[in-house]
Amino acid sequence: MKKKTLTFEEQLQRLEEIRAILDAGEEPVESMLQLYEEGMKLAAEMQAFLEKAELRVQEIQNT
Numbered sequence: 001m002k003k004k005t006l007t008f009e010e011q012l013q014r015l016e017e018i019r020a021i022l023d024a025g026e027e028p029v030e031s032m033l034q035l036y037e038e039g040m041k042l043a044a045e046m047q048a049f050l051e052k053a054e055l056r057v058q059e060i061q062n063t
Helices: 008-024 029-061
Strands: none
Touching (some): 008 029
């Protein structure tokens, strides 16, 4: 089954959820490590999206 692609806004919401869970510190360590890893992947995907968006804006401005 193909994994659903989240929108930037959905990714941001999920990242905020993960941060809140990690900040609470009430989950088992293994679970927190998995959440941290998911958060880092989301952050990297979001950063790549923003970099592409910035390039598109620059291209539009240069035309």
